[in-house]
Amino acid sequence: MDLGIIGQAAGLFAVTNIDDILVLALFFAQGAGHKGSTRNIATGQCLGFAAILGVAVAAAFGATFLPESAIPYLGLLPLILGLKAAWQAWQNHRDGGDEESAAKEGGPKILEVAAVTFANGGDNIGVYVPVFATAGVGGMSVYAVVFLILLAVWIFAGKFFATRPVIAKALARWGHILLPVVLIGIGLLILIEGGAFGL
Template sequence: MDLGIIGPAAGLFAVTNIDDILILSLFFAQGAGHPGSTRRIVLGQYLGFTAILAVAVAAAFGATFLPEAAVPYLGLLPLALGLKAAWQAWTGHRDEDEEEEQTRRGGPRPLEVAAVTFANGGDNIGVYVPVFATAGIGGMTVYASVFLSLVAVWCFAGKFFATRPVIAKALARWGHILLPLVLIAVGLLILVQGGAFGL
């Protein structure tokens, strides 16, 4: 097992996931004040990133669960979630059952976070596959271990930014607008960069 790749692995994770800190901050702001929201967001982030790793490792061994042509269409996931959040923010309408459900679950559900994480990581898969393919099993183990450790650091950073007084105040005031805008932007970026629908 080559421990010399820990540094490059950390750097690779950082450059391919820098945008996740903003998204995580918005999720943490959305769940602020709800008991258990941190656990649900962290769980969702780990579910999404583990799925990214699983696809990348499988592809490095030659299995293709996700055809390359399908990757750009992952942008539809954050786009749909962003449009739903935008509709709720625009109408300002939430019936009592939905309000009660929101309070009970305390912000975003783990599967919502996982879906956004996985969709936003479609380009990560393309970067990780050749790296994993040349790293061998020992190298892949180190990469995966470093990546999964850094997911916790990313979650901590997202929570940290979301709870800084100035940022928390801004997110509390504008988060219901920023979250849909960021999700829609991420979705459109994935679709456009991947050439989905001939864009």
């Protein structure tokens, strides 16, 4: 196996997914104390990233399941989820029971995490397609294996950051505000950078 292509794959994954660590840490903070939340977050992250890989591989072979003009509109997914999280945080605050109400909500759902992962990685598809197309089947397989290994590392890193005492304390205090802000920001960024709705 060519070490050069492994290094390129690792570098490409890191550069295109660096923002995911923050989102994962926020999800892990939101799920703290909820049974099964780690499994839900990891499963959702894997499903979302598998969808990104699937679309990129298919596009590299010439199939277009997702027209390029549709990619900017993926920003609607994190935007809607961010607005929903903001509404829940406002309701919890208004009811005067941030922690108690949030505890009843449960941790992040698999499909929510998958949707945010896929939408946030929509621009990754545009980067991966030409790389995959020129790498050939063998090279593409190496990229896919390296990406999946690093995906596990990313999930552990998100959990690690969310459980460090100083970070965990900050996320416990501000996470209910940060998560909606980050999701709304990601959604708007995807919409604006992609020129959705003529933005």
